Amino acid sequence: MGASLLDQLRTILGADGVVTDPDVTAGYRRDMMPLAPHGEPLAVVLPRTTEQVQEIVRACARHGTPIVPRGAGSGLSGAANAVDGCVVMVLTRMNAILEIDPDNRLAVVEPGVVNLDLRDAVAKHCLFYPPDPSSYDWCTIGGNLATNAGGLCCVKYGVTTDSVLGLEVVLADGELLRTGRRTVKGVAGYDLTRLFVGSEGTLGVITRATLALRPLPQAPGTLVAAFGSTAAAGAAVSRVIREGIVPSLMEIMDAVSIAAVETHLKTELGAGRGCAALLICQSDAGGEAARRELAAIGQACRDCGAELAYTTYDLAEGQMFLTARRAVLPALEVYGAWMTDDVCVPRTRIAELIEGCARVSEEVGLRVAVVGHAGDGNMHPTIVYDPTSPDDLVLARRAFDQILEIGLGLGGTVTGEHGIGKVRREWLVREIGPIGLRTHRALKAALDPAGLFNPGSMFALQ
Amino acid sequence: MGASLLDQLRTILGADGVVTDPDVTAGYRRDMMPLAPHGEPLAVVLPRTTEQVQEIVRACARHGTPIVPRGAGSGLSGAANAVDGCVVMVLTRMNAILEIDPDNRLAVVEPGVVNLDLRDAVAKHCLFYPPDPSSYDWCTIGGNLATNAGGLCCVKYGVTTDSVLGLEVVLADGELLRTGRRTVKGVAGYDLTRLFVGSEGTLGVITRATLALRPLPQAPGTLVAAFGSTAAAGAAVSRVIREGIVPSLMEIMDAVSIAAVETHLKTELGAGRGCAALLICQSDAGGEAARRELAAIGQACRDCGAELAYTTYDLAEGQMFLTARRAVLPALEVYGAWMTDDVCVPRTRIAELIEGCARVSEEVGLRVAVVGHAGDGNMHPTIVYDPTSPDDLVLARRAFDQILEIGLGLGGTVTGEHGIGKVRREWLVREIGPIGLRTHRALKAALDPAGLFNPGSMFALQ
Numbered sequence: 001m002g003a004s005l006l007d008q009l010r011t012i013l014g015a016d017g018v019v020t021d022p023d024v025t026a027g028y029r030r031d032m033m034p035l036a037p038h039g040e041p042l043a044v045v046l047p048r049t050t051e052q053v054q055e056i057v058r059a060c061a062r063h064g065t066p067i068v069p070r071g072a073g074s075g076l077s078g079a080a081n082a083v084d085g086c087v088v089m090v091l092t093r094m095n096a097i098l099e100i101d102p103d104n105r106l107a108v109v110e111p112g113v114v115n116l117d118l119r120d121a122v123a124k125h126c127l128f129y130p131p132d133p134s135s136y137d138w139c140t141i142g143g144n145l146a147t148n149a150g151g152l153c154c155v156k157y158g159v160t161t162d163s164v165l166g167l168e169v170v171l172a173d174g175e176l177l178r179t180g181r182r183t184v185k186g187v188a189g190y191d192l193t194r195l196f197v198g199s200e201g202t203l204g205v206i207t208r209a210t211l212a213l214r215p216l217p218q219a220p221g222t223l224v225a226a227f228g229s230t231a232a233a234g235a236a237v238s239r240v241i242r243e244g245i246v247p248s249l250m251e252i253m254d255a256v257s258i259a260a261v262e263t264h265l266k267t268e269l270g271a272g273r274g275c276a277a278l279l280i281c282q283s284d285a286g287g288e289a290a291r292r293e294l295a296a297i298g299q300a301c302r303d304c305g306a307e308l309a310y311t312t313y314d315l316a317e318g319q320m321f322l323t324a325r326r327a328v329l330p331a332l333e334v335y336g337a338w339m340t341d342d343v344c345v346p347r348t349r350i351a352e353l354i355e356g357c358a359r360v361s362e363e364v365g366l367r368v369a370v371v372g373h374a375g376d377g378n379m380h381p382t383i384v385y386d387p388t389s390p391d392d393l394v395l396a397r398r399a400f401d402q403i404l405e406i407g408l409g410l411g412g413t414v415t416g417e418h419g420i421g422k423v424r425r426e427w428l429v430r431e432i433g434p435i436g437l438r439t440h441r442a443l444k445a446a447l448d449p450a451g452l453f454n455p456g457s458m459f460a461l462q
Numbered sequence: 463m464g465a466s467l468l469d470q471l472r473t474i475l476g477a478d479g480v481v482t483d484p485d486v487t488a489g490y491r492r493d494m495m496p497l498a499p500h501g502e503p504l505a506v507v508l509p510r511t512t513e514q515v516q517e518i519v520r521a522c523a524r525h526g527t528p529i530v531p532r533g534a535g536s537g538l539s540g541a542a543n544a545v546d547g548c549v550v551m552v553l554t555r556m557n558a559i560l561e562i563d564p565d566n567r568l569a570v571v572e573p574g575v576v577n578l579d580l581r582d583a584v585a586k587h588c589l590f591y592p593p594d595p596s597s598y599d600w601c602t603i604g605g606n607l608a609t610n611a612g613g614l615c616c617v618k619y620g621v622t623t624d625s626v627l628g629l630e631v632v633l634a635d636g637e638l639l640r641t642g643r644r645t646v647k648g649v650a651g652y653d654l655t656r657l658f659v660g661s662e663g664t665l666g667v668i669t670r671a672t673l674a675l676r677p678l679p680q681a682p683g684t685l686v687a688a689f690g691s692t693a694a695a696g697a698a699v700s701r702v703i704r705e706g707i708v709p710s711l712m713e714i715m716d717a718v719s720i721a722a723v724e725t726h727l728k729t730e731l732g733a734g735r736g737c738a739a740l741l742i743c744q745s746d747a748g749g750e751a752a753r754r755e756l757a758a759i760g761q762a763c764r765d766c767g768a769e770l771a772y773t774t775y776d777l778a779e780g781q782m783f784l785t786a787r788r789a790v791l792p793a794l795e796v797y798g799a800w801m802t803d804d805v806c807v808p809r810t811r812i813a814e815l816i817e818g819c820a821r822v823s824e825e826v827g828l829r830v831a832v833v834g835h836a837g838d839g840n841m842h843p844t845i846v847y848d849p850t851s852p853d854d855l856v857l858a859r860r861a862f863d864q865i866l867e868i869g870l871g872l873g874g875t876v877t878g879e880h881g882i883g884k885v886r887r888e889w890l891v892r893e894i895g896p897i898g899l900r901t902h903r904a905l906k907a908a909l910d911p912a913g914l915f916n917p918g919s920m921f922a923l924q
Contacts, residue, residue: 103704104808126706148649159647161656162624177897183806185621185838186875187610187660188882188893189902189920194623194656198649215706242565244588244677289751344645346566376647413648420650431650435639439909440651446908447901458651 005063009045009087012055017093019044028073028090029082034339034387035397036078036422041068044088050168050176050207053089057205057452058174060087066455069201071111071143074135076340077421079147079200079457089205091142097121098208105213106165106182111142111206118211127213130157133417134326145206148198150417152322155375156248156284157214159417161197168208169196172448182210195443200419201454203447218286220248222318223294225301225309226275230254233277234351236304237374240281241347245296249282249322250375254354256361257328257369257382264331269324275307277354279374280321328371329382335367337387341400343407344378344416356406357381363402364395378416379407401427420458428459467525471507471549474517479555481506490535490552491544496801496849497859498540498884503530506550512630512638512669515551519667519914520636522549528917531663533573533605536597538802539883541609541662541919551667553604559583560670567675568627568644573604573668580673589675592619595879596788607668610660612879614784617837618710618746619676621879623659630670631658634910644672657905662881663916665909680748682710684780685756687763687771688737692716695739696813698766699836702743703809707758711744711784712837716816718823719790719831719844726793731786737769739816741836742783790833791844797829799849803862805869806840806878818868819843825864826857840878841869863889882920890921 009018019025020043030038042065047053060067069089070080082088095112102125109118115136118129132151133139139149145167150159157163166180179192196203227233233252240247253261258278259271269278279301283293290313298309312318332338345353354370360381361368372379383399385392404414404427414420414427429437440459444451451461471480481487482505492500504527509515522529531551532542544550557574564587571580577598580591594613595601605611607629612621619625628642641654658665689695695714702709715723720740721733731740741763745755752775760771774780794800807815816832822843823830834841845861847854866876866889876882876889891899902921906913913923 103700103810105703148653150647154647158624159649161653162620171897171901175897177901178895179898181806181875182808182873183839183875183878184809185612185616185806185835185840185878187621187879188875188877188886189890189898190665190905191610191623191653191656191660192898192901194653195905198653203652215708238565241567246677285751287751287754288749289747292749344643344647346563346644347646348565373647377645378647411644413643413645413650415650416645416647417649424650428651433640435633435637436641436651436654439633439639439654442908443652443657443905446904 005059005065006043008059009043009056012052012059013045013047017046028088031073031075031078031080033076033078033421033423034337035400036081038078038081039084039086041082041088042085044090046090046093048093050170053170053205053207054174054176056089057170057172061172061174061450061452067452068454069205071140072138074139075143075147075419075421076342077419078423079419079421079454081422083456092140094207100125102127104182107211107213109141109209109211111140111145111209113141115139115141115144122213123216126216128216129211129213130163131160141209142206145197145209146199146201147419150378152249152251152373154373155250156246161194163212164193164197164209165212166210167193167196167206169204169206171204172450172452177204180210184212200421200458202444202458203453217248217284218290219315220282220284220318221290221294221311221313222321223281223297223309223311224321225279225306226270227277227306228274230277230354231351232305233279236279236301236306237350238348239300239304240297243296243300245293247281247293247297247375248284251280251325252350252372252374253278253325253328254370256367257371260331260369261324261327264334265324265327267324280325282318325371328369332369332382332384336384338382338384339396339400340380340382341403342380342415342418343404343412344376345407345410345412347377349410350374350377350379352410353379353406357403360399360402364399366392366395366399368399376416422457425459467521467527468505470521471505471518474514474521475507475509479508490550493535493537493540493542495538495540495883495885496799497862498543500543501546501548503544503550504547506552508552508555510555512632515632515667515669516636516638518551519632519634523634523636523912523914526912529914530916531667533602534600536601537605537609537881537883538804539881540885541881541883541916543884545918554602556669562587564589566644569673569675571603571671571673573602573671575603577601577603577606584675585678588678590678591673591675592625593622603671604668607659607671608661608663609881612840614711614713614835616835617712618708623656625674626655626659626671627674628672629655629658629668631666631668633666634912634914639666642672646674662883662920664906664920665915679710679746680752681777682744682746682780683752683756683773683775684783685743685759685771685773686783687741687768688732689739689768690736692739692816693813694767695741698741698763698768699812700810701762701766702759705758705762707755709743709755709759709837710746713742713787714812714834714836715740715787715790716832718829719833722793722831723786723789726796727786727789729786742787744780787833790831794831794844794846798846800844800846801858801862802842802844803865804842804877804880805866805874806838807869807872807874809839811872812836812839812841814872815841815868819865822861822864826861828854828857828861830861838878884919887921
C-alpha cells in the first residue's frame with residue numbers, strides 16, 4: 001500500500017518532488033518546539049502547483065495516509081510535526097508573488113512566499129504587509145496563515161487574519177475551495193477565510209491567498225524606558241492604553257532578558273543599575289503626531305516611576321534597541337536550549353504574569369526570561385534548560401505548564417500567537433471547555449471526515 | 463403539537479414573553495427589505511435571559527419548530543423574516559451593557575443593546591465602538607453581529623467582526639458555547655467567533671458579546687468635493703487610495719442622490735450646476751495630521767478635475783454635509799418606496815458601477831440613486847418604485863439583480879454589508895460556486911443538523 005502511494009506521488013511530482021531518504025526527511029519532521037512529539041513520515045513531498053496539491057490529497061485520501069502540511073518549519077507548537085507514516089507536504093516551492101495591485105492595496109501570493117520577501121516586494125509600491133513574526137526573515141506566508149501569526153506590529157495593525165481577504169484551499173476530497181474576495185468589505189456567506197486562518201493545517205491546504213496591504217507607515221520614532229520594578233512597567237503599559245495612545249510597537253523585556261542580552265551583545269541596558277524591566281515603544285504616526293505620541297508615552301512612563309525614558313528619532317539608534325529586543329532568544333542560548341511559551345493576558349495583568357514567571361523559575365530551578373508584546377499583553381516567557389538532561393526537560397515542561405496555568409488564571413489565553421499544535425492540546429480543552437471541544441470536532445468532521453489533515457494536532461479527533 | 467409548544471414557551475417566559483396576536487406578531491414578521499418573502503410565525507418570543515434562550519431552543523428542537531432570531535429588524539436582506547409556523551425570537555429585551563473595562567478597552571454586552579446606546583456609554587470613558595450602520599440609532603448589537611454590519615467608519619476602522627473579541631452562543635441543542643477571549647490576541651483553536659459573526663442567525667443565537675473598543679478619535683475635519691462626472695469622482699477615490707491616505711470617512715453621492723437631497727432638504731449641493739457626484743471625506747487624525755490628510759485629499763480631487771473642494775473644521779458645518787449624505791434614503795421617499803442594493807467592488811471600479819446603475823435605471827424605467835462608502839468600494843444603489851404597482855416590484859427586482867450582476871462582473875461581491883438573507887440566496891451560489899455552497903451546507907449540518915435556526919435563509923439546506 002505504501003509503495004503504491006509512493007509510486008503515485010512520484011508520478012504526480014516527479015522524482016525530485018518526493019523525498020524518502022531518512023537523512024533528508026529528518027529535516028522536515030518537526031518545527032522549533034522541542035517539547036512536542038514527532039513521528040517518522042513515509043515521505044516528504046514538495047508540490048509546485050495547486051493541481052499537484054489536489055492530486056496528492058486525492059492519492060493520500062485513497063490510501064488513508066495522513067497529510068501534515070508545513071512551510072518553513074518556524075512554528076513553536078509542533079503543529080507541523082510529522083506523525084508516523086504520514087506524508088509531510090512542504091509548500092515552500094510554491095513561492096510566487098502572483099500579483100501586487102497598488103490601486104486596490106492587495107497582493108495575491110502562493111503559500112511558500114517568505115514573509116520578508118513579500119514585505120520587500122510591496123514596499124517598492126509604498127505598501128506594507130503588517131504581520132511580522134520574529135521569524136519574518138525565513139517563515140512563510142502559508143505558515144503565517146495556518147497559525148494566524150502575530151509579531152511586533154500587532155498592537156497597531158492586528159494579526160495575520162486582519163490582513164487576509166481571501167484564500168484558495170484544497171479540501172480533504174481534493175476539491176478547490178475559494179473563500180473571500182478582492183474587495184475590502186464583503187459578507188456573502190460564512191467567514192470561511194477566517195475559519196481556515198489559524199486552523200493549523202487541520203482543515204485543508206492553503207494554496208493561494210489574497211492579502212490586504214496598508215500604506216507604508218512613516219519612519220518610526222523610538223522610546224526606551226527603564227523601570228526599577230515590573231509592577232511599574234506594567235502600570236506604565238496600562239496607563240498608555242487608558243490614555244488612548246496606540247503605539248506602533250510596545251515591547252517589554254524583564255530583568256533576566258536584559259541581563260542575557262547585555263552579556264550577549266556586550267552592551268549596557270541597565271541591568272547592573274537595578275533595571276527590572278525595559279519598555280521599547282515606537283510611533284510611526286510621523287511628524288508632530290509621532291512626537292506627541294512618544295511624549296505622552298514618556299510622560300506615562302515617568303508618572304509610573306520610570307528611572308529613564310529616552311526618545312530618539314535617529315533610525316539607526318532606534319533599530320539598535322529593536323535589535324536588543326530581538327536578541328533575547330539567541331542571547332539565552334549561552335545558558336542552554338530555550339523553549340518559548342506564549343500566553344496573552346489582559347493588558348492590565350502583565351506585571352502579575354512576569355512576577356508569576358519569576359516564582360516558577362525559582363520553583364523549578366530553571367532560568368525563565370520574559371519578553372513580550374506588552375501593548376497586546378502577549379508575553380513569551382522563555383525557559384532555558386539543558387537539552388542533554390532528561391530531568392531538565394521534565395522541569396521545563398513543568399514550568400511551561402505552570403506558566404499557562406498562571407496566564408489562564410489572569411483571564412488570559414494559553415496562546416496569543418504560536419498556536420495549540422501538539423504541545424497545548426490539553427490546554428485547549430482547559431480553555432474552551434467541553435462544548436468548545438465538541439464544536440471543534442464537529443467542524444473538523446464536517447470538513448475532513450476521515451481525519452486526513454494533521455490528525456491529532458490541536459485536539460484529539462475523539 | 464403547536465399548542466403544547468406554546469404552553470411550554472409561556473412556562474419558560476411568562477405570558478408577556480410570548481406573543482401570538484397576529485396584529486402584534488405582524489410587526490415582527492419581516493425586516494426592511496421589501497423584496498424578501500416572509501411567512502406567518504406561530505409565535506413571537508421575547509426572552510430576558512440566556513437561560514430562557516436555552517430553554518426556548520430546547521423546546522423548539524423537541525417540537526421540530528424552526529427559530530428565526532432577530533433584533534430590531536433594521537436588516538436589509540430578509541434574514542430576520544419569519545417562515546411559516548416558526549418561533550420568532552426577539553432579543554431586544556436582553557439589552558444590558560454588562561461591563562465597560564476602559565483599562566483593557568473592551569465592553570461586554572447583551573445582544574439587544576442599541577448600537578447608539580453602546581456608543582454613548584463608551585464615549586463617557588473616551589472610548590469608541592466603530593461599527594455605525596445607517597440604522598445606528600435603532601439597530602441592535604446582536605443584529606450587527608449576525609450580519610457583520612458595516613457603516614460609514616469602515617474605511618478606517620473595519621466592520622463589526624473587527625471589533626469582536628468573543629461571544630456566547632446558544633447552540634441548536636441548547637448548550638451554551640463560549641468563543642474567543644478577553645485578550646486582544648489569541649489563537650487557541652478555530653476562530654469560532656468570526657464563524658458566528660455574519661452567519662445571519664443560521665448557526666446559533668448570540669446571547670452575549672465581548673467587544674473591542676478604540677480610543678475616541680479626534681473631532682473630524684470635513685472635505686466636500688464636487689465633480690462634473692462620476693468618472694472624475696472615481697478617479698479621485700483611486701488617487702486617494704494609491705497615495706496611502708486613510709480618511710476616517712469617504713462617502714459618495716451620485717447626481718440622482720444629490721438632486722433628491724436638494725429637494726428634500728431645500729438646500730443647494732450643486733446638482734443644478736451640473737454636479738454629477740459629490741465626495742464627502744473626513745479625517746479624525748487631529749491637528750496637523752488631519753490638515754495634512756485633508757489637504758492631500760483636496761489636491762487629489764482637484765487633480766482629478768473636481769470643480770470644488772471645500773474643507774471645514776467647523777463641526778456643525780461638517781455635520782451638515784453628513785446630514786445631507788444620511789438624508790438620501792428619506793429624500794427618495796418623495797418619489798416612492800425605496801429598496802437599497804449593496805454591492806462592493808474593487809475601489810478602482812466605483813465609477814463603472816455607478817455608470818452601470820444609470821444604464822439599469824434607464825432600461826427598467828425606475829429611478830436609481832447611488833450612494834455609498836466610496837473608500838471601501840461599497841455602493842448602495844437604491845431603487846425607487848411604486849409599492850402599489852405589482853409591475854414596479856417586478857421591475858425593481860430586475861434592477862436589483864442587474865446591479866448585482868454588474869457588481870460581480872467588476873470583480874465585486876453581491877453584498878458588502880447587508881447580507882444574503884432571503885433576497886440574495888441565488889446570488890450567493892453565483893458568487894461562491896458549488897464547492898463553496900457544499901462547504902456552507904457541511905458547516906450548517908455540523909452545527910445545526912436539524913435545520914432549526916433560520917432555515918432557508920442564506921442558502922437552501924439541500
